[in-house]
Amino acid sequence: MMRTRLLALALVVPALGAGCFTVNHQYAGEKLLTNAAGLDRPTRVVRHFSEHDRQFFWLHGGVPTGKPLNSLQMAADQAGPHPGVVNLVVKDGQDLADILITHVPCVLSLLCGTWSAWAEGDVVEYTGSAPKMSRGTPLPSTTR
Amino acid sequence: MRRQTSRLARPLLALLLSTQLTGCLFYMNHELPPNTVFGGPREGGSGAHVAENSKLKPYLLAGLLPYPFFPTKNMLPPPRSGQHLTNVEIETTFNAFDTFVWVIPGFFYGYYVFAPRHAKVRGNYVQGERRVVPAQGGATRTSSLR
Numbered sequence: 465m466m467r468t469r470l471l472a473l474a475l476v477v478p479a480l481g482a483g484c485f486t487v488n489h490q491y492a493g494e495k496l497l498t499n500a501a502g503l504d505r506p507t508r509v510v511r512h513f514s515e516h517d518r519q520f521f522w523l524h525g526g527v528p529t530g531k532p533l534n535s536l537q538m539a540a541d542q543a544g545p546h547p548g549v550v551n552l553v554v555k556d557g558q559d560l561a562d563i564l565i566t567h568v569p570c571v572l573s574l575l576c577g578t579w580s581a582w583a584e585g586d587v588v589e590y591t592g593s594a595p596k597m598s599r600g601t602p603l604p605s606t607t608r
Numbered sequence: 609m610r611r612q613t614s615r616l617a618r619p620l621l622a623l624l625l626s627t628q629l630t631g632c633l634f635y636m637n638h639e640l641p642p643n644t645v646f647g648g649p650r651e652g653g654s655g656a657h658v659a660e661n662s663k664l665k666p667y668l669l670a671g672l673l674p675y676p677f678f679p680t681k682n683m684l685p686p687p688r689s690g691q692h693l694t695n696v697e698i699e700t701t702f703n704a705f706d707t708f709v710w711v712i713p714g715f716f717y718g719y720y721v722f723a724p725r726h727a728k729v730r731g732n733y734v735q736g737e738r739r740v741v742p743a744q745g746g747a748t749r750t751s752s753l754r
Binding site for chain 2: 488
C-alpha cells in the first residue's frame with residue numbers, strides 16, 4: 465500500500481512540477497544590452513553594476529509569486545536614462561541563502577523554494593554629440 | 609593527536625562545503641558569442657533567421673556539482689562573417705523530464721544523485737556585421753559572476 469502511494473506520488477509530482485523554477489531572461493525595450501565591450505558609436509562607462517534578485521516559489525517551483533526573475537530587465541533598469549549596458553553577464557541559480565530556504569523550511573523544495581538571478585555590466589552613455597539611439601544599424605566594418 | 613585532527617577536519621569540511629554551496633548551486637552562466645545583443649525589438653531584413661537551442665545540464669547533490677561534459681556555454685554558434693547575433697532570449701527551467709528524473713530514481717533522494725535542469729536560448733541572426741567601439745573607461749575587471 466505504502467509502495468503504491470509512493471509510486472502515485474512519484475507520477476503526480478512530475479506532472480505538477482513541469483516548468484518548475486522557470487526563469488525567462490527577456491527584454492523588449494529600446495535599451496541596448498550586449499556582452500560586447502562597447503556599442504556601435506563611441507561611449508564612456510557611467511558606472512558598473514552588479515544586481516541580484518530573488519523569487520519565491522511554492523511546490524517545487526511550480527507556483528511562482530511576485531515579480532518574475534529577469535536578468536535582462538534588471539540590466540535595462542540599471543541603464544536608467546542612458547542608452548545601454550555593455551560587458552553584460554547574466555546568470556541564474558541558487559546561492560547559499562536559496563539553498564538553505566529551499567532545503568530546510570521548504571522541505572527539500574517540496575513545499576516551496578527560492579531561485580535567484582544576477583546581472584552585471586557597465587552602463588554607458590554616448591560621447592560627443594548625442595546621436596539618435598539605435599540598436600546598431602549594421603555598418604560595413606567591424607572591430608571585433 | 610587523532611582527536612585534534614578530527615576537530616580540525618570538521619570545520620575544514622564545513623568550510624569546503626560552504627564554499628562549494630555558494631559557488632555551484634544550479635548556477636547557469638549564460639555565455640554567448642562575443643558582441644551578442646540581448647532582447648530588444650526584433651530585427652529583420654533579408655537573410656535574418658531565428659535559431660534556438662535547448663540543452664540539459666545535470667547536477668550532483670541537489671545542484672552542488674555540475675556533471676562534466678554538459679556545458680551550456682555558447683549554446684548558439686557564433687555568427688558567420690557578415691552577420692550579427694541579436695534579440696537573444698534565455699530560459700532556464702526544470703521541465704517535465706527534469707522533474708520526472710528528479711523524483712523517480714529512489715524517489716526524492718534521486719534529486720541528490722542526478723538533478724537535471726534545462727536551458728533554452730533563442731537568437732536572431734541578422735545580415736550585417738555589428739561595429740563595436742570599446743567604451744572609454746570600460747571595466748578591465750573580471751566579472752564576479754563568471
